[in-house]
Amino acid sequence: MFDHRVYNFAAGPAAMPEEVLKIAQAEMLNYKGTGMSVMEMSHRSAAFENIINETKNDLKTLMNIPDDYEIMFVQGGGSTQFAMIPLNLMTKYKRAFFLKTGQWAKKAISEAKIYGEAEVVASSEEAVFTYIPQTTRADYKGDADYAYICYNNTIYGTHFTPGKLPDVDVPLVTDISSCILGEKIDVTKFGLLFAGAQKNLGPAGVTVVIMKKDLIGNAMDITPTMLNYKTHADNNSMYNTPPTYGIYMLGLVLKWVASQGGVDALEAVNRKKAALLYECLDNSKLFKGTVVPEDRSLMNVPFVCPTDELNNKFIAEATEAGLMELKGHRTVGGMRASIYNATPYEGVQTLVNFMEDFEKKNI
Template sequence: MPERIFNFSAGPATLPPEVLAQASRDLVNYRDLGMSIIEMSHRSKDFIAVTEQAEQLLRELLDIPANYQVLFLQGGASTQFAMIPMNLLGAGKDKKACYLNTGVWAKKAIKEAKLFGEIDVAYSSEAEVYNHVPADGDYQVDDKAEYLYFVSNNTIYGTQFQSFPATHVPLVCDMSSDILSRPFDIRPFGLVFAGAQKNMGPAGVTTVIIREDLLDRAPENLPTMFKYRTHADQGSMFNTPPCFAIYVVGLVLEWLKNLGGLAAIERINKEKAALLYDTIDRLDFYRGHARRDSRSLMNVTFNLPTPELEAKFIQEAAARGMSGLKGHRSVGGCRASIYNAFPREGVEQLVEFMAEFAKNN
């Protein structure tokens, strides 16, 4: 097997080597049962134990109270853009929700939500090319809103909420790209969801954490598959779940617990990000996209003096074993995604290359 490269991709993203090693063994023979983890019945006691262990670890790491349900669903995070208003706006058009437009994924969620009720876009940073997230005083939440929806970390633009909104309505949050990267109090949240492929595991499973009192807001005529209550009542086993993805999520959660939990990974993430931001700020050759008060610990976005130099930078970095540094097509430039499992060594190699490239160009 060739030496592993440093994968700066925004997702699917790098996983801990020990998780990959364990998964490779269980892919052939899971715990000496004589069959692969991907061959097991999802209703067998052995696989039920896998899902229960994953849920227990997630509850422990995030300190999730008993009055929240943990669901492992299919359809990707994008399906949640519709499922949330389907379920939480109750009867529909006479209900209202509040949204913060801080990037492409928030904008997509707003588009879907408008199909099910009145949507108040209380704040938008689109005019500034989504280079920041708002502070609490920058917007007002309507008293009649059923919830306030926001995206905690914006992968494309490299922005992140440093603290979460303080409001009188339940928070609903897309944490696909920074869940488990830092401690937070889940109690102000009505619902948190995250696609696994950035910080939790492989693509294929979306985790939804929902407060139990919100399960009964769905209208009666909502199709069974799209009701959160359906999946809560069946322990995420209403239909065949994404078994392998859930299994790997459990391995990642165990790795994170053994590392010291969310406080420990937050320290590591801050140290990695500081190396990159310090280099960007120190060298006039690079310009960060995100405002300093909104900088992400997960996705560091930056530009070089010209698109030609950016292309050269990406090509030369790839030749040195640093892949996935091309920025999203909607904003261009470069992006280094340094999620939980991304090693500090890779960041150190990148900043060394950045200094050398600036000097030579």
């Protein structure tokens, strides 16, 4: 039981900026003189239309999204995108390229196989996904409708750097759920980018899709209306009732990101936060990072102690100290610290201090 806010290192749903939660709290019963909560507001009301339009525009500005991209807010998380992408894009050659870099890429591959051929061009599965494979143009053989990557692998703590992106002529599709707004991403390199909100954007239940407009409109006949991007593009994400409160929270987070100086400023902080933690791991005789240095994520940092007993002891003592949700994914074991935008530098510093103390007592 805590009477204060903890440091929350959960992978998602994840920590949100305290300033954002305080605004939501203040506006809960009466949003800007409307006499009602955003939760109670018709999605067709002027007040909500304003919220959704501002949110779109703020994202466009923060991510430098060109005019020939559509921004959509949909439901169902990444797992629904795994079906929407082939249903909407795997339409000419019925074939797509995939880089298998983790569990979420694997799920995208399985789902694509329902609708066509999923060609795995490279994989790091043999090394428990501890690195991002380097591919060259020659690796992408034959026709395909698109190439798919998971930009930042939440579970395994790897991320793509620009030099490792597929060098292909087909549209690139990417899952940026765990790195959106945490580092600069060149939208123009991609045909479609998507992100579940619950890591770096806001609460679970909203998925952001950024899609080149000329890719919209070719869905397969069997596509459910709600899984056709055209439905959402044509209706400003309001074909039916969107997750209004989630979009409002996402909008508040975007305004907070802008107030912090935008993505460049946050990336600079994120690089410092990650450097602090990786340096601690690299200097430690007890803790060990699991990812090769060149592919290390800025957002998700998995690490292990030499024994499960020590891992469990560390997690238990950290939890007691208010350093929460440090248990790693079962396929990696050990610990994982997710240090998204909302985790302040002091949060990482507190974790590192705690790790150093723990090391002294347990080595």
